[in-house]
Every structure is written in structure tokens, then in C-alpha cells.
Amino acid sequence: MAIRHALAAPALLGALLITVSGQALAADVARASFGQLSTGETVEAFTLTNNNGVSARVITLGATLQSLVAPDRNGKSADIVLGYATAADYEKYANYFGVSVGRYANRIGKGRFTLDGKTYQLALNDNGVAALHGGKQGFDKKVWKVLEVKSGPVASVTLGYTSPDGEEGYPGTLTVTATYALDENNQLxxxxxxxTDKPTVVNLTNHALFNMAGEGAPEGAMGNVLTIPADHYTPVDAELIPTGELKPVEGTPFDFRKPRVVGQDIRDGSDPQLVIGRGYDHNFVLNGKTGGQMQLAARLEDPVSGRVLEVLTNQPGVQFYAGNFIDGTTVGKSGKMYRQGDGIALEPQVFPDSPNKPHFPSARLDPGKEYHHQMAFRLTIAPAQ
Structure with missing residues (x-):
């Protein structure tokens, strides 16, 4: 059963609890203001909550995951994603914390690609050498429209944005929706x-940075233990663009097929790929079939608290970024400075620079077709060792 709220509802929908056939179903959706931007645009927040103490807050600016709260093995809750407390801070700082990135997540080399014989030039917003995360005014900087809010066994909010033909240099009018849904199995x-109405390229993902010990934890996220089921990764050049090689992880610091502490080898100066990326900032080629049902892309655990995150996706790759460029110049929502290594991004995606690498999975979208990326964050608790 689901309850649909009219978009003209009051600013606060409030917590709901409904009973069907004698069973209590979690149906908590809270709607509130999240402040204003310098343009005068209002940003709203939607908090989804289940009966297990898990909650997710989504804001309309950038269709952003602003908060994800999870209990540990002792029942202590913590917010495990980096973020800011105000809309003004999201507008001011370009850290991509929790945002929906597009049209093309990650990098396109030289900001250029060719489609059906025509070359398109994008903004070089990554140190002047590449297009990054959709450009100077990507989807993360747009206030998305609220399309639907549902309560019931699964609480959800659907946001939408229409990108006009030529925005940031991309062809075609692109109509996009993002639905966040939290269930009673602690899966977001x-x-x-x-x-699209013209052939184009699309690669959407969420750029949440996680610390399973809790955002702002003094020890950072380097003690988190990571598993990625990938036999290969895509090495990058000096501009962080994939070379096109699919390199085996065997015998390298990139082998996360078995659980590995993130900080174990991150400072290994003998590996040129770690030097180039200032640590991990690489796409991993996921094992198994893609395009259908979701499969495991990564598992992240804090051994101390027992909080576990599983990232699921139907996409072929996952970008593992260890927060190498976070420099301590911003203060997060809990009043703590964010420093290098304070958060870990695990971004399911088509590979970086796929439009320029024919042997990479295609990011092309044609009229009459639908792009569909389904991803999930599943929360569990590991028993004490």
C-alpha cells in the first residue's frame, strides 16, 4: 500500500504510521525547507525513515543525499555520509558530497567526444584538461522538481530535471528522474x-562519500575495510583519464577482491597509479553480467562499530575515490573539518571517458530508448570479532 502526497502539501508532511491487515508499516516521510540559494530558489529536504533506526535525507539541490543515518552493533546511530548543514554551503563548495552527477559522471578527456560524425566540446572544468561531472553547471547545481512522494512499506521521493539541448555542450533535451526509496530491510x-530527443551520452551516479565510523570521526575513513569484486581496473594517465587498458588487480594495491583496509597501501609511492591519483581515484571493472539485476559493486565496513555498507548496481564499473583532494578547508554538517581521507566514494557508473573508448561499455542514449541506472546502499551490521 502507498500513500501519495499532493505536491501542494504543507512544508512539513510529518511522520506517518499506517496499519494494513493488522500489520504496522513504516511510512515516515518528513518534508521541510532546507534554505535558499543566492538566486532566491528554495531548497527542500525529504527525510525517509524506517522502523530500524535508519534514515536518509534527500535535498532538491542536486538531488543530493545529504544524510544517511545507521546504527552500529550497540545501537548507537551515526550519520555515515559527508555533507553540509545548509543550502548555502552546498552552493559555495564544489565537493560533490552526495550529489547526483550528470549528464556524464566522472571525466571525459579533453572535454571532447564525437557522436555520429559530429564533435562536441564540453567545458574543461577539471584543471583545464577534462570535463568533470557534467560541467560547470552540472545536475548537482540544479534545483530538481519534486514529482512524487510516497509512504508505505517503502518510503520514497522522486525528483526530476530537464536538461535543455546544448546545456554544458551536450546534445539533446534530456529528461531525468531520480527516485530515492528506503525499505524495512535497511536498503536505500x-x-x-x-x-532524450537526440542521440547523446549519459552516465548518472550518486557521489556520496562514506565513513562507516561516522562522518567527521577523528580517525577518518582510512580504517574502513573495503571489498570490490573486480579482477581488473582502468589505469589513468597524468590527467586522470583512463589509458584504455584493463589491468589485472592481481599483485597490486588495487586488489580488493578480499577485504582490505583502505589505508593499507594508499601511500605506496612505488605504484605510479597511486602517485598520479594521490591515492585511489580509479574505475574498477566489475565481475559478472551488467545491465540487468543489481549486483554487488563494493562492501565497506568499519570494524570497530560493525556498520557495513553494500553498494549494488546494474552498471559495469565503480569508481573508488578515497577523498584524496579534500583539503581541510571546509567544515561539515557536524562542525568538523573535512580532511584528506575523511570519506570514501563508491560510484557505480559507465567507465570514465567511455565516449572516446569504443571498447569500453557504451554511454550512448538514443531517442525512443530509456537510460536506467539502478543502484542501492544496503546497510547491515557485522558481528563482533
Missing amino acids: TIDYRAK
Whole structure:
């Protein structure tokens, strides 16, 4: 059963509890203001909560995951994603914390690609050498429209944005939706869909940075233990663009097929790839089939608290970024400075620079087709050792 709220509802929907066939179903959706931007645009926040103490807050600016609260093995709750307390801070700082990135997540080399014989030039917003995360005014900087809010066994909010033909240099009018849904199994699913009226390229993902010890924890996130089921990764050049090689992880610091502490080898100066990226900032080629049902892309655990995150996706790759460029110049929502290594991004995606690498999975979207990226963050608790 689901309850649909009219978009003209009051600013606060409030916590709901409904009973069907004698069973209590969690149905908590809270709607509130999250402040204003310098443009005068209002940003709203939607908090989804289940009966297990898990909650997710999504804001309309950038269709952003602003908070994800999870209990540990002792029942102590912590917010495990980096973020800011105000809309003004999200507008001011370009850290991509929790945002929905597009049209093309990650990098496109030289900001240029060719489609059906025509070359498109994008903004070089990554140190002047590449297009990054959709450009100077990507989807993360747009206030998305609220399309639907549902309560019931699964609480959800659907946001939408229409990107006009030529925005940031991309062809075609692209109509996009992002649905965040929290269930009673402690799984937050993010469902991205897009349609176009001209051939274009699309690669949408969420850029949450996690610390399973809790955002702002003094020890940072380098003690988190990571598993990625990938036999290969895509090495990068000096501009952080994939060379096109699919390199085996065997015998390298990139082998996360078995659980590995993130900080174990991150400072290994003998590996040129770690030097180039200032640590991990690489795409991993996931094992198994893609394009259908979601499969495991990564598992992240804090051994001390027992909090576990599993990232699921139907996409072929996952970008592992260890927060190498966070420099201590911003203060997060809990009043703590964010420093290098304070958060870990695990971004399911098509590979970086796929439009320029024919042997990489295609990011092309044609009229009459639908782009569909389904990803999920599943929360569990590991028993004490």
C-alpha cells in the first residue's frame, strides 16, 4: 500500500504510521525547507525513515543525499555520509558530497567526444584538461522538481530535471528522474532514468562519500575495510583519464577482491597509479553480467562499530575515490573539518571517458530508448570479532 502526497502539501508532511491487515508499516516521510540559494530558489529536504533506526535525507539541490543515518552493533546511530548543514554551503563548495552527477559522471578527456560524425566540446572544468561531472553547471547545481512522494512499506521521493539541448555542450533535451526509496530491510535504492530527443551520452551516479565510523570521526575513513569484486581496473594517465587498458588487480594495491583496509597501501609511492591519483581515484571493472539485476559493486565496513555498507548496481564499473583532494578547508554538517581521507566514494557508473573508448561499455542514449541506472546502499551490521 502507498500513500501519495499532493505536491501542494504543507512544508512539513510529518511522520506517518499506517496499519494494513493488522500489520504496522513504516511510512515516515518528513518534508521541510532546507534554505535558499543566492538566486532566491528554495531548497527542500525529504527525510525517509524506517522502523530500524535508519534514515536518509534527500535535498532538491542536486538531488543530493545529504544524510544517511545507521546504527552500529550497540545501537548507537551515526550519520555515515559527508555533507553540509545548509543550502548555502552546498552552493559555495564544489565537493560533490552526495550529489547526483550528470549528464556524464566522472571525466571525459579533453572535454571532447564525437557522436555520429559530429564533435562536441564540453567545458574543461577539471584543471583545464577534462570535463568533470557534467560541467560547470552540472545536475548537482540544479534545483530538481519534486514529482512524487510516497509512504508505505517503502518510503520514497522522486525528483526530476530537464536538461535543455546544448546545456554544458551536450546534445539533446534530456529528461531525468531520480527516485530515492528506503525499505524495512535497511536498503536505500536510487533509481535514475533518462530519455532524450537526440542521440547523446549519459552516465548518472550518486557521489556520496562514506565513513562507516561516522562522518567527521577523528580517525577518518582510512580504517574502513573495503571489498570490490573486480579482477581488473582502468589505469589513468597524468590527467586522470583512463589509458584504455584493463589491468589485472592481481599483485597490486588495487586488489580488493578480499577485504582490505583502505589505508593499507594508499601511500605506496612505488605504484605510479597511486602517485598520479594521490591515492585511489580509479574505475574498477566489475565481475559478472551488467545491465540487468543489481549486483554487488563494493562492501565497506568499519570494524570497530560493525556498520557495513553494500553498494549494488546494474552498471559495469565503480569508481573508488578515497577523498584524496579534500583539503581541510571546509567544515561539515557536524562542525568538523573535512580532511584528506575523511570519506570514501563508491560510484557505480559507465567507465570514465567511455565516449572516446569504443571498447569500453557504451554511454550512448538514443531517442525512443530509456537510460536506467539502478543502484542501492544496503546497510547491515557485522558481528563482533
